[in-house]
Amino acid sequence: xxxxxxxxxxxxxxxxxxxxxxxxxxxxxxxxxxxxxxxxxxxxxxxxxxxxxxxxxxxxxxxxxxxxxxxxxxxxxxxxxxxxxxxxxxxxxxxxxxxxxxxxxxxxxxxxxxxxxxxxxxx
Amino acid sequence: xxxxxxxxxxxxxxxxxxxxxxxxxxxxxxxxxxxxxxxxxxxxxxxxxxxxxxxxxxxxxxxxxxxxxxxxxxxxxxxxxxxxxxxxxxxxxxxxxxxxxxxxxxxxxxxxxxxxxxxxxxxxxxxxxxxxxxxxxxxxxxxxxxxxxxxxxxxx
Numbered sequence: 111x112x113x114x115x116x117x118x119x120x121x122x123x124x125x126x127x128x129x130x131x132x133x134x135x136x137x138x139x140x141x142x143x144x145x146x147x148x149x150x151x152x153x154x155x156x157x158x159x160x161x162x163x164x165x166x167x168x169x170x171x172x173x174x175x176x177x178x179x180x181x182x183x184x185x186x187x188x189x190x191x192x193x194x195x196x197x198x199x200x201x202x203x204x205x206x207x208x209x210x211x212x213x214x215x216x217x218x219x220x221x222x223x224x225x226x227x228x229x230x231x232x233x
Numbered sequence: 234x235x236x237x238x239x240x241x242x243x244x245x246x247x248x249x250x251x252x253x254x255x256x257x258x259x260x261x262x263x264x265x266x267x268x269x270x271x272x273x274x275x276x277x278x279x280x281x282x283x284x285x286x287x288x289x290x291x292x293x294x295x296x297x298x299x300x301x302x303x304x305x306x307x308x309x310x311x312x313x314x315x316x317x318x319x320x321x322x323x324x325x326x327x328x329x330x331x332x333x334x335x336x337x338x339x340x341x342x343x344x345x346x347x348x349x350x351x352x353x354x355x356x357x358x359x360x361x362x363x364x365x366x367x368x369x370x371x372x373x374x375x376x377x378x379x380x381x382x383x384x385x386x387x388x389x
Binding site: 121123124125127128131169170171195196197198199216217218219220 | 255256258259260309312313314325328329331332335336338339340342343350351353
């Protein structure tokens with residue numbers, strides 16, 4: 111199976127570790143995962159070498175997740191993008207969808223939620 | 234406008250407890266049953282550590298999580314899947330407890346109509362300044378036998 115290259119962007123190292131651990135628990139242990147500590151670092155990483163998927167926090171210093179997504183699209187980068195964030199209100203889900211995000215996973219999450227949300231996009 | 238979560242609207246279930254329980258069972262314990270309401274007199278915290286996020290905008294408020302250093306270290310070890318006695322650095326403790334406050338705050342914010350933006354979490358040994366009349370709600374919890382207090386505050 112070809113590895114899916116994923117960039118996890120979150121200003122919390124703890125949360126990046128939890129996201130990565132949960133991805134493994136959800137069965138995506140064959141994914142090639144890299145990390146970015148804020149939106150700007152993520153944008154630079156995506157520009158330099160676009161991954162297959164960006165999983166990004168929303169609220170980050172330097173550049174928010176939404177600014178990251180908008181900057182990517184403005185630069186012609188159509189890398190699939192999704193949010194993993196502490197805020198999962200209907201308004202924020204609508205904003206995420208309108209900006210072109212595939213999905214929004216709200217924290218706290220479980221491996222089951224990751225699997226149910228991500229699996230349909232892998233088929 | 235105030236940062237007002239109508240607890241009574243949840244028909245006997247406390248939304249703050251429900252959110253905290255989900256956060257602890259999903260992210261920290263990996264199972265339910267380790268977080269419960271504090272029984273007995275209100276706990277007095279020693280060797281305190283506080284983590285909070287603010288909501289800024291049309292509605293202004295603060296979600297403050299207060300506990301004790303050993304509990305904060307234990308939470309950090311659980312979040313980072315560390316060994317039981319493994320040393321915990323200050324940066325990891327601040328990151329971990331701040332992220333717990335952030336997730337609790339983000340979920341509480343979703344209950345507020347027309348909220349503003351959530352600030353990045355802050356963590357300190359000193360309790361942030363608040364005035365008693367701005368206290369909206371306080372919930373004392375017991376996590377594995379140790380106290381943890383969540384308070385909601387109006388901000389000017």
